[in-house]
Amino acid sequence: MFESFVSTIELVINKLNGLLWGSVLMYVLVAAGVFFTLRLAFIQFRLFGHGAKLVIQGREKVDGISSFQVFCTSMAARVGTGNMAGVAVAITVGGAGAIFWMWLIALLGMATAFVESTLAQVYKVKDSEGQYRGGPAYYMEQGLGKRWMGVIFSILLIIAFGFAFNAAQANTMTDALNNAFGFDKTIVGLVIMLASAYIICGGLKKVARASELIVPVMAVAYLAIAMVVLVINIDQVPAALSLIVKSAFGWEEAAGGAMGAMMAGIARGLFSNEAGMGSAANIAASATPNPNHPASQGFVQMIGVFVDTLVICSASAAIILLSGVLDNPGEQGGIGLLQLALTNELGGWAAYFIAFAIILFCFSSIIANYSYAESNIMFLTKSKKVLFIFRGLVLAMVMAGSVASLQLVWNFADVSMGLMALVNIAAITMLSKVAFAVIKDYEKQMKQGKTPTFDPKQFPEIEGVEQGEWSTAKMADKA
Numbered sequence: 375m376f377e378s379f380v381s382t383i384e385l386v387i388n389k390l391n392g393l394l395w396g397s398v399l400m401y402v403l404v405a406a407g408v409f410f411t412l413r414l415a416f417i418q419f420r421l422f423g424h425g426a427k428l429v430i431q432g433r434e435k436v437d438g439i440s441s442f443q444v445f446c447t448s449m450a451a452r453v454g455t456g457n458m459a460g461v462a463v464a465i466t467v468g469g470a471g472a473i474f475w476m477w478l479i480a481l482l483g484m485a486t487a488f489v490e491s492t493l494a495q496v497y498k499v500k501d502s503e504g505q506y507r508g509g510p511a512y513y514m515e516q517g518l519g520k521r522w523m524g525v526i527f528s529i530l531l532i533i534a535f536g537f538a539f540n541a542a543q544a545n546t547m548t549d550a551l552n553n554a555f556g557f558d559k560t561i562v563g564l565v566i567m568l569a570s571a572y573i574i575c576g577g578l579k580k581v582a583r584a585s586e587l588i589v590p591v592m593a594v595a596y597l598a599i600a601m602v603v604l605v606i607n608i609d610q611v612p613a614a615l616s617l618i619v620k621s622a623f624g625w626e627e628a629a630g631g632a633m634g635a636m637m638a639g640i641a642r643g644l645f646s647n648e649a650g651m652g653s654a655a656n657i658a659a660s661a662t663p664n665p666n667h668p669a670s671q672g673f674v675q676m677i678g679v680f681v682d683t684l685v686i687c688s689a690s691a692a693i694i695l696l697s698g699v700l701d702n703p704g705e706q707g708g709i710g711l712l713q714l715a716l717t718n719e720l721g722g723w724a725a726y727f728i729a730f731a732i733i734l735f736c737f738s739s740i741i742a743n744y745s746y747a748e749s750n751i752m753f754l755t756k757s758k759k760v761l762f763i764f765r766g767l768v769l770a771m772v773m774a775g776s777v778a779s780l781q782l783v784w785n786f787a788d789v790s791m792g793l794m795a796l797v798n799i800a801a802i803t804m805l806s807k808v809a810f811a812v813i814k815d816y817e818k819q820m821k822q823g824k825t826p827t828f829d830p831k832q833f834p835e836i837e838g839v840e841q842g843e844w845s846t847a848k849m850a851d852k853a
Contacts, residue, residue, distance in 0.1 A: 388785060391785060398796070400637070403486070406802075407482025407483050410486050411485040413806070417485060418676055424673060425674065428670055431664055438660075439506075439662065441663050447657045448742070449593070450589050451653065452647060453593070453682055461712075462690070472639035473622075473687075473688070473695075474622035475638075476639040476643035476646070479643035480643055481680075486650040488675065489813075490650065490798065494513060494656070494658045494659035495663065496836060510798045510801055511753040513805060517801075518801060518804060525753075529754075530793050531794055532751065533786070533787065539739070544740065550733065551729060553729075555729070570772055573741045574741055574744045574748075578660055581744065585741065585742060589738060592735060602720065604696065607696040646683055646687060647683045651798060652801075656745070656746040659749070660745075669826070693715050693719070713725055744765075748761070815833075
């Protein structure tokens with residue numbers, strides 16, 4: 375009886391996943407990316423250099439959490455096994471052309487990420503400890519006056535990022551260490567749980583500091599390995615690029631044809647860079663931006679989408695395509711295909727490097743995912759007791775994920791993430807007038823040679839907001 379019930383639940387969840395990720399989300403997120411790109415006059419291309427400059431400038435010391443620390447934290451959540459295994463799956467299913475569509479969806483998603491992160495800054499609030507918090511739930515309540523909408527978003531995010539994805543990341547880590555070194559999964563799980571506890575119990579600031587240390591190391595190490603493969607096979611680079619373009623449009627025989635390449639590339643690209651899902655906006659609100667204007671953090675998060683897909687995912691694609699492993703992949707798929715590619719190119723030690731990369735990628739994702747969920751717990755309740763219990767549950771899921779396969783939980787998380795994205799896209803579309811006005815103000819001040827600053831009195835669109843740094847300034851001026 376129980377097994378029949380579980381089978382029915384699995385069937386329903388799989389159907390929902392197929393509907394959400396196979397069609398609905400793809401069209402909604404692509405449409406949003408096109409809309410914001412056109413409405414902002416291709417800002418991700420026009421001011422890409424300015425955004426990159428702000429990422430570097432964000433390293434300057436500020437009160438609270440810096441823009442660079444927030445950039446690293448959002449990258450920690452974005453960059454995970456999806457950047458390795460996900461790329462391999464996309465190529466296996468859709469052929470090399472899937473990479474082209476991953477690039478395209480990331481370029482469009484940069485505009486969406488800009489808008490949601492700018493709104494997160496506009497509607498951020500300061501908690502009892504002086505820490506900024508915000509994100510979709512907060513701008514749904516304050517900007518739209520729809521707390522119920524924020525509650526739904528928070529619950530969906532907590533399920534996906536607080537529990538399920540963290541269990542999945544822990545499971546991937548224990549598998550990698552067990553396969554590479556034969557380590558006992560229970561012992562590895564305990565170590566992961568204790569390390570996670572040390573970071574997450576320190577709150578958002580400790581998560582941000584840890585991410586600032588881990589992310590640059592893991593990104594540089596992984597890109598360095600990809601560069602070695604690129605140099606070894608430099609003569610094959612033009613052919614690989616040609617294959618990507620030809621396969622994308624069906625001009626060359628590919629694994630899934632033109633439509634298969636498009637579907638696989640868009641789906642994996644959306645899943646990897648998270649643009650429009652509202653996840654990264656949660657930590658974007660925590661920053662003290664430099665310059666101190668909401669749009670400046672939008673620029674920083676926009677660059678995060680670029681780095682995730684057009685840099686790190688491209689590195690994985692280069693390793694696979696240049697190694698020639700696709701000519702005879704055998705039964706390998708996902709992370710195994712990438713591991714085979716690196717082993718063929720660099721020798722047996724590459725398997726250990728992949729295990730090391732997975733550890734960094736997954737652990738950083740666990741602590742960053744937690745930070746997203748924490749802000750939403752604090753949106754639902756200000757109770758420290760509830761937060762303490764929540765941390766315990768997160769750690770329990772990390773341990774459970776380390777030693778057991780929780781496929782049903784992960785599939786349910788995919789559904790939660792998909793529904794979360796739909797709620798967020800609806801909210802940022804309804805609040806787009808505010809975002810456009812704030813971004814226009816930033817650009818206007820830039821053109822005047824000023825360092826952009828934010829004056830809420832200039833924006834009747836946000837009149838009525840009674841919380842947050844910007845609205846506090848507005849109320850003081852009124853007094």
